[in-house]
Amino acid sequence: MVAAAQHPQIELLTYSEIENISGYVGNFEVKIRKKARSVDPLKCTGCGTCWGKCPTRVDSEFDLGLGKRKAIYLPFPQAVPAVPVIDREHCRHFTKGKCGICEKLCPAKAIDFNQKDEIITEKFGAIIIATGYDLLKWEEVYGEYGYGKYPDVITGMHFERLNNASGPTKGQILRPSDNKSPETVVFIKCVGSRDDARGKSYCSRACCMYTAKHVHQVLEKIPNSQAIVFYMDVRTPGKAYEEFYKRSVDEGAVYIRGRVSRIFQEGDKLIVRGEDTLLGRQVEVKADMVVLATAMIPSKGWDVLSKMTNVSTDKDGFFQEAHPKLRPVETFTAGVFLAGACQGPKDIPDTVSQASAAAVKVCQLFTKDEMATDPMVASVDESLCSGCGMCENICPYKAIEIKTITERIAGKQISRRVSSVNKGLCQGCGTCSVACPSGAMNLNGFTNEQILAEVDAICL
Amino acid sequence: MKRIGVFICHCGANIASVVDVKKVAETAKSFPGVVYATDYQYMCSDPGQELIRKAVKEHRLDRVVVASCSPRLHEPTFRKTVASVGINPYLFEMANIREQCAWVHSKDKEGATIKAIDLVRTAVAKVGKNVPLFASTISVTKKALVIGAGIAGMQAAIDIADAGYKVVLVDREPTIGGNMVKLDKTFPTLDCSA
Numbered sequence: 001m002v003a004a005a006q007h008p009q010i011e012l013l014t015y016s017e018i019e020n021i022s023g024y025v026g027n028f029e030v031k032i033r034k035k036a037r038s039v040d041p042l043k044c045t046g047c048g049t050c051w052g053k054c055p056t057r058v059d060s061e062f063d064l065g066l067g068k069r070k071a072i073y074l075p076f077p078q079a080v081p082a083v084p085v086i087d088r089e090h091c092r093h094f095t096k097g098k099c100g101i102c103e104k105l106c107p108a109k110a111i112d113f114n115q116k117d118e119i120i121t122e123k124f125g126a127i128i129i130a131t132g133y134d135l136l137k138w139e140e141v142y143g144e145y146g147y148g149k150y151p152d153v154i155t156g157m158h159f160e161r162l163n164n165a166s167g168p169t170k171g172q173i174l175r176p177s178d179n180k181s182p183e184t185v186v187f188i189k190c191v192g193s194r195d196d197a198r199g200k201s202y203c204s205r206a207c208c209m210y211t212a213k214h215v216h217q218v219l220e221k222i223p224n225s226q227a228i229v230f231y232m233d234v235r236t237p238g239k240a241y242e243e244f245y246k247r248s249v250d251e252g253a254v255y256i257r258g259r260v261s262r263i264f265q266e267g268d269k270l271i272v273r274g275e276d277t278l279l280g281r282q283v284e285v286k287a288d289m290v291v292l293a294t295a296m297i298p299s300k301g302w303d304v305l306s307k308m309t310n311v312s313t314d315k316d317g318f319f320q321e322a323h324p325k326l327r328p329v330e331t332f333t334a335g336v337f338l339a340g341a342c343q344g345p346k347d348i349p350d351t352v353s354q355a356s357a358a359a360v361k362v363c364q365l366f367t368k369d370e371m372a373t374d375p376m377v378a379s380v381d382e383s384l385c386s387g388c389g390m391c392e393n394i395c396p397y398k399a400i401e402i403k404t405i406t407e408r409i410a411g412k413q414i415s416r417r418v419s420s421v422n423k424g425l426c427q428g429c430g431t432c433s434v435a436c437p438s439g440a441m442n443l444n445g446f447t448n449e450q451i452l453a454e455v456d457a458i459c460l
Numbered sequence: 461m462k463r464i465g466v467f468i469c470h471c472g473a474n475i476a477s478v479v480d481v482k483k484v485a486e487t488a489k490s491f492p493g494v495v496y497a498t499d500y501q502y503m504c505s506d507p508g509q510e511l512i513r514k515a516v517k518e519h520r521l522d523r524v525v526v527a528s529c530s531p532r533l534h535e536p537t538f539r540k541t542v543a544s545v546g547i548n549p550y551l552f553e554m555a556n557i558r559e560q561c562a563w564v565h566s567k568d569k570e571g572a573t574i575k576a577i578d579l580v581r582t583a584v585a586k587v588g589k590n591v592p593l594f595a596s597t598i599s600v601t602k603k604a605l606v607i608g609a610g611i612a613g614m615q616a617a618i619d620i621a622d623a624g625y626k627v628v629l630v631d632r633e634p635t636i637g638g639n640m641v642k643l644d645k646t647f648p649t650l651d652c653s654a
Contacts, residue, residue, distance in 0.1 A: 340612025
């Protein structure tokens with residue numbers, strides 16, 4: 001994180017969103033909205049006076065509601081950049097027109113309540129999509145785990161925050177309900193993954209390993225604790241992964257093959273009722289805390305970005321690579337590449353490999369001043385084109401525009417509308433040539449004449 | 461007058477155990493414009509490509525058809541082969557007689573051979589209508605945009621930046637780091653994530 005922040009060749013635009021992408025490989029034009037932080041980053045020293053004195057406390061998104069933050073805040077202590085933002089939905093100055101204590105106390109005079117969103121436009125040669133994942137909202141589907149009504153039934157990501165030294169409990173594993181150290185922790189894997197009926201059909205790939213890690217951390221940090229894992233399969237196909245899982249077993253974790261049918265509260269215990277399919281019998285565990293390994297899903301906003309970049313997605317919303325084996329980081333939009341979990345659930349080692357691969361693809365593009373384009377693109381015979389615009393509407397890559405040309409016909413100047421193809425944007429799919437009613441649009445290398453010659457060769 | 465050369469690939473036993481490659485090559489000789497046709501074990505191998513080059517020179521071929529696997533695999537290979545002996549790479553056609561013939565009709569050798577002949581016939585008809593195509597060039601802005609500053613975005617940005625190019629790393633959150641910085645230690649090495 002620090003390496004990315006301090007690199008002289010990297011410009012960070014945090015609290016910013018992509019508004020629009022136009023252009024084509026080598027020449028993208030991108031509009032970026034820099035959301036108003038309400039703090040001037042050039043003046044702010046990150047001293048912390050503002051959030052120290054801010055009177056408004058709200059649930060911290062970063063800690064998934066396990067801790068609090070102020071209305072002016074840094075998401076976490078090591079945040080980069082160390083410049084806070086004002087959450088205008090909760091800040092008293094914005095909601096009630098009062099307060100302004102941060103502005104009064106800021107020694108650098110960096111608070112700017114009047115700051116507005118700024119939209120900048122920049123040119124880029126290549127784009128990497130690295131938008132990552134969210135976790136499935138299990139509370140909406142899994143009634144047997146309590147629909148989220150038990151505070152001590154948490155997700156793996158909550159567990160990470162509890163375990164993190166800079167988290168809400170300073171690294172102590174404590175129950176959210178009463179801040180007591182749990183003795184028996186139950187882990188349930190495949191919550192939403194590999195569940196065609198209510199979740200996702202795919203395996204989320206990282207959960208077996210992070211559950212093994214969580215088990216290890218419970219047993220290491222809490223004396224006399226017990227860790228029990230309900231699983232469907234244990235999948236550890238990575239270097240040093242199986243050994244890592246085995247270690248958690250050796251440390252005393254109990255792995256039970258089967259699903260949990262119900263969790264309910266009894267006193268301050270959570271009763272976890274499930275099945276041990278290897279022994280063929282019901283099991284019941286009195287747990288203090290339950291951790292769910294929930295499915296990875298594409299990060300919110302994937303659909304908008306898919307439209308902006310013309311990169312298609314699979315049925316679940318993960319971005320589609322150009323070829324699953326041979327072109328795993330490229331897309332069908334030239335110049336747009338994929339890295340990480342936005343392409344499919346992934347753990348960190350796989351993500352880092354893919355990110356480096358995507359970077360090499362970008363560098364490949366940048367080593368030349370000019371790039372050769374595939375000549376198998378659409379071309380218009382202007383003498384036949386009626387300018388109807390069917391091709392413009394149907395083109396999935398927005399590569400066709402209608403232009404006006406002026407001709408001399410029988411001594412008169414006549415202006416008329418015809419299609420024109422942007423060779424950088426055209427991906428040679430051929431949709432336009434099929435749609436063209438007058439046969440004016442042809443795909444180079446697959447012209448109507450060439451295709452009909454093939455048909456004739458078989459039929460005549 | 462066009463001078464088309466046709467090359468039928470055995471792909472070891474992949475094609476030759478189903479399709480009668482000799483018969484396909486023999487029949488192709490009678491197609492309009494074809495002045496040379498032959499078959500070989502592996503057209504994509506070095507000797508296979510050399511066979512094409514020699515035939516182009518000896519028979520003054522100006523267009524080439526290779527009947528072998530899917531063009532997704534070796535079209536770039538053969539385009540380079542013909543370009544190396546002075547033929548525009550787009551005066552080349554491929555007939556897919558493996559995935560679209562031998563592999564799917566392995567139980568009907570006679571039918572597969574008839575289909576292979578038809579596939580070659582269409583490729584020959586098309587290559588006769590092909591015109592030379594030339595790549596144009598477009599300029600490249602040497603600056604990359606990385607959308608999302610989690611571990612994937614940060615790693616990609618650092619690698620591109622280390623190669624000497626400018627990168628803009630965008631994230632909608634107030635900080636970089638993504639999901640990764642929320643994690644405690646990470647498997648399998650249990651090192652810190654921040």
